[in-house]
Amino acid sequence: MSDFHSPSIAYAALSPILIPGIAATVGVLVDAFVPRAIRWQTQTAVALLGLIGALIAVSVLAGTHTITADTAVAVDGPALFIQGTIAILGIGSILLVSDRSPGLDGGAFVAQAATAPGSQEEREGAASGHAQTEVFPLMMFAITGMMLFPASNDLLLLFVALEVLSLPLYLMCGLARRRRLLSQEAAVKYFLLGAFSSAFFLYGLALLYGYANTVSLAGIQAATVSSGHNDNLLFLGLGLLAVGLLFKVGAAPFQSWIPDVYQGAPTPITAFMAAATKVAAFGALLRVFYVSFGGLGWEWRPIAWAIAILTMVVGSLFAITQTDVKRMLAYSSVAHAGFILIGIIALNKSGLSGSLFYLLTYGLTTIGAFGTLSLIRDPDGEATHLSRWAGLGRRSPVVGSVFALFLLALAGIPLTSGFTGKFAVFSAGVSGGATPLVIVGVVTSAAAAFFYVRVIVMMFFAEPVADGPVVATPGGGTAGAIAIAVAATVLLGIVPQPVLDLANRAVPFYH
């Protein structure tokens, strides 16, 4: 007992993590005490304030690096860059969530999640016009976990952050207003597979602790360069840990949950998962592999190569066969995970900064793409079947062109942010000795461009379908999120240098 010493905690350095956490707690209180009539607006305001506060905290802290809470948290350049990215993506997602305009059918979320689909109670709940505002605090709790995830400097904290970010996501997946059974199925699938992957992560954590006698990333790194340890424990632990993290990232062969969950979840939540979760998970993956296992590159790279190639190929090829736009975007996110893995495999400074930049561009474009998708509606919800999109660009040139822009950015066409991101990661891959991998990346990008362009051709050159879907007028939230995404996609494509410099200054990791 006497050898206990209180850890010193640099609260200022932790503020990007703490502010969303406080906003989430305030959100719970708002749900408890604020009258129902103004609850939705209050929640939106609290969540946005929390995220803007986090963004300000990140920009104040930029350029500093602090190891705090007994080396458990490292708030360094990459962590801050990722946190800033998550704050921006969080703002976009909250804007999408907050939109309850009549064109969007009163929002994407069910009035009462506890009612059985198709029951009398469900109809009463929908008719009452109420809405559950819990989605805001849930989202803020998830964001708190995501802020902590890439800053975690030891494996235990990494696991806690993983659970904090995952548990609200499992729940939010099941809250869709339309196609509720599909949504609930998605939630259960995600929960079961997520719990399964957490078990892998924990087993890996235990083995690595057995190997290095510490859970701190720097301690594990020190153990890998000294002799006298059991290497079997190291490689088993590393493998299991990687399975847990690659699951969250959605890399093949752990991608099976992605299409189902992305399709079933309410579209704003899908946007949030595809953007922010992937960014946070890659942040943690980058830190673990650069800090702890950077010296072991020769050992894990062959497997990482295989995973990256598989991810890119599976993502691109399966996307071609999809007839549902949401599922197609889901597989495209798998392919993008593969491209970012090249940045991890490069294992050099430009690989790290390239990955950071890629995550920002990919996240913003994804938010915009899913936001636009939620505007194309049939009487019974979103029209996600590809055939329904025929001729959409002719009937609604603005929405069609905006979606086309996002698709071109996802395909990596020059003058969009997607091209700059891909270029940064691929050139880092070449300098990191992964040229064959980059060639695979370019080839699969070309294959992927096929299905993106197919949607564009369909929207602009096909005959409009009779009684086709309605293009809803977005409310302020969705319009704002899409506007941010369009601006970022264009600006980061034409003048990427300031942000690239930011990413370059953010590296390397401190530990």
Added chain:
Amino acid sequence: MIPILILAIIGGGFAVFSIVAGSLAGPKRFNKAKLESYECGIEPSPQAFRGHRFPVKYYLTAMLFIVFDIEIIFLYPWAVAFNSLGMFGLVEMVLFILAVFVVYAYVWRRGGLEWD
């Protein structure tokens, strides 16, 4: 490694032995109670409680219990090590209890404490 294997073999063997011996030696006299699930709540099939779904009350109570259970689990070690944890421990514990209190306020206001 060997002790674990032996334990696994003994454990697996015991399970197989018990099931086989029970099915061979045990008398088979069925009644209604024997076909119900053993201490696992309400019969789920063919139809749930009063033709409806399960009442959510039990789950609410269980979840509330977990919240306060966790609080107590945290409070005991803190109370024991209070002196050596000092001011830092006090502040952190107050923050933690505040967070639990927020949960309590939420449950109370949203009717989680009312049985009907």
